[in-house]
Amino acid sequence: MKRPKPLDLSHHFSDVTNNRKPSRVKSMYKYFAIPGMQNLAGGLPHFSFFPYDTLEATVASPDRFDTRVGIDPSSPSPYPPSTDQLRLKVPKQTDSPDGQVAIDLRTGLQYGTAEGFPPLHAFVRRFTRDYLHPDVPYEGGPEVILTCGSTDGFFKVIELLTNPWMEDKDWIGDRQGILCEEFTYMNAIQTVLPRGLNVVPVATDVKGMKASGKGGLADVLENWDYSRGRRPHLMYTVTIGQNPTGTLMPVERRREIYALCQKYDIIIIEDEPYWNLQYRSARNKADDGQVQEPGAASSRGGTFIDHLLPSYISIDVDGRVVRLDTFSKIIAPGARLGWVTAQPAITARLTQITEVSTQQPSGFVQVMVAKLLLSQQELTVSREEPNLGSWKMDGWVRWLEGLRGSYERRMRQMCETLDEGQIVPLDYDDHHPNGWTVVHQVPMYEFNWPGAGMFVWIKIRSDTHPLVGRYGSQVVCKKLWRFLVEEPFRCLVMPGWVFAPTADVVARATEYLRLCFAPMEEPEVAALTRRFVAGCRAFWQLKSLDDIPDDDDEAAILPEMARMHLC
Known part of the structure; x- marks a missing residue:
């Protein structure tokens, strides 16, 4: 079946967004990637002036954390935890003339494109499209752009989709709004408040934001009071491990809310820093009151990700979902690295905003994360030294599953103690x-x-x-x-x-x-x-x-x- 093209949502773009043009300087960067091209144009310092000759780190093996969540650590595990370490080394330059695949300081510490360091961008794009959201129901699927974390991504999305409104200057009929859960992550709200947006809470229950009932999304939208401003055209939501309530929204609820967003032409900003931390033992307890050990799930071959509840993107036939992801909870908050997933027309506009603001995430961070995830496994130098190599896709997924196991054990200890x-x-x-x-x-x-x-x-x-x-x-x-x-x-x-x-x-x-x-x-x-x-x-x-x-x-x-x- 032929998939529909994503909707044109440009009527939601802000006035500033509509006035933006692609960076004239960045438009030249595509020529730098042509083999044999000699650069006499761009103000790029020669890499010999970079004082760093290598970047090196000793990192965990991807199976450092046990995937089991039960209380009996003596039971056998198909993938036991490991104390092995890997050694990463990013050289000054590699033999590859192709800057799109080379992981070295010559390219990683240089000015780059707004989409992000090409090898890392390619990895994130592949992971997003083939593993995380493999069946997006609109033609061509989504694109991604790297960010300096979810906060940066959200800030740019708000810049793209909203006009500032000032109470003492502007007509109330021009005031735009954003929907959110009645208890929510306040950094997002404190991002939109200075722009004058009308923040509109929606009632929640044990499944997350309510679609119907008193205070639910349908109630809020059907009975909108226009004396407050325009009916909201944006929704900010955390559906997986909602902060602060910890709820996990089932697919059926997502479909109800998505249908309302279609009816009222609302763009969904889905912030999911905890998407891999879904707890099957908690779901089992909610079903029958008993805590059960979840069945074995092998991360080899994608079973771990297959068992996770999917994103709004999985039902996004219109292309009205903008998803925020971050490495903060899966590598480190100080990395300040993440990505946005959305239909191409939206990521293209985010690229224009990035070109004249942050330009791209830190080159040091990008090159080290790329080396961790991408370089080919090499032989052990000696029994006393850590392996030279990287996680690659299978190792990355195993790391995510290990994090889930570790956090689920913590969750169970806290909740069992609270119960008692x-x-x-x-x-x-x-x-x-x-x-x-x-x-x-x-x-x-x-x-x-x-x-x-x-x-x-x-x-x-x-x-x-x-x-x-x-x-x-x-x-x-x-x-x-x-x-x-x-x-x-x-x-x-x-x-x-x-x-x-x-x-x-x-x-x-x-x-x-x-x-x-x-x-x-x-x-x-x-x-x-x-x-x-x-x-x-x-x-x-x-x-x-x-x-x-x-x-x-x-x-x-x-x-x-x-x-x-x-x-």
Whole structure:
């Protein structure tokens, strides 16, 4: 069946985007790649002036982390963890005259094209089109452009698709808007707020953004109040390990939301830093209440990726999905490296923005990541020295699966500990007539196991606290956060209000805390979670909250931050 061409979405382009022209300087770069071409045009320093003669690193074998998530480490694994290391060496120059494939400092540290370092761009493009999104339902499929991380990618997408609006200068009818989950990643929101965009929260449930029902996407769009500005034409969403809630959106829900975006002509900006951290044991528990060891999945041959829930791109017949990816969670945040996947007309415009802004990600980072993923495996130099070589595609996928296994073990330790400590016995002073003391078993919090990502989203059951009648729910929740910061617990969790995109969501968000199982060593997860539970238990035993400082007293908190335990 012939696939449709992606829709022309240029009516959503900003005025600045429509005024942009391709870089005249960068237009010359295609000629530099012609074999035998002598450059008398571009202001490119000769590579002999680069002070670096090589870049070298010792890196992990791709099977460093065990893929198993069960509690019995003695059981055999088809792909056990490895302590082997590889040695990477990027030379000053290679024998290859083709700059499109050469991984050396001569090309990696030189001015380059906005799409990114050619060998790395080619690898990411192949991985995206053949492995991650192999059956995109529009003609020709998507293209990719490398970015300086997802934040950079999102900033450029917003530049491409929105016009700034100022309340004291512009007509309300020109104000554009962006939809998002009711609890969301605030760096994205703080990117759009200075541009004057109308931020519109959509209600969520255990499956992510709601398509229908009160506060769901259909409700918001069908009943749009035009006195607030235009109906939103953009949606920002994290569907896999949503930050902060940890939800994993099923395909059926995606189809419902995508159909609404088609009806109302909305572009979906899908931010997926946790796409490989999908937890089958959490899904099994949600289905029948029992934690089960997921079945064996071999990363050799792509089975690992095949078992993951797909992106909106897999159902994107119109080409209205812009996907943000990053190496931050799969290599290192400091790499500041990622990529955007979208229909070619959109990536072409992103290229124009990049040509006159960041130009391309750091050459040092790109060349080292390219060497890690691309160079051919070589023979071991000696038994005492690490191997010379790289991961290649199979190793890259095995690394992703190993990360998932490691994070899933952490998630299970945290959630099992939270399950065990959820109930606290309390004496409410309602003594029995016969002199007996009545002890109530009450929950301090409730939560769902995250389907993906790095976070556990906990709702504080302030209604069970003995002092809620005196102080009110909001004060109890704020005081709990501050109480956990103090000795002897020193446990820093993220207060829910941080993730409230608008003022009317703050009150609901204050009832939540976000815990993270990423920053500590794996053996410490359960112990630090027990510290959090102990703090909650002690808080429920208090007879007064008056001595707990207010949560906005940053001057009292900051000097003690170094001694806190991050959760």
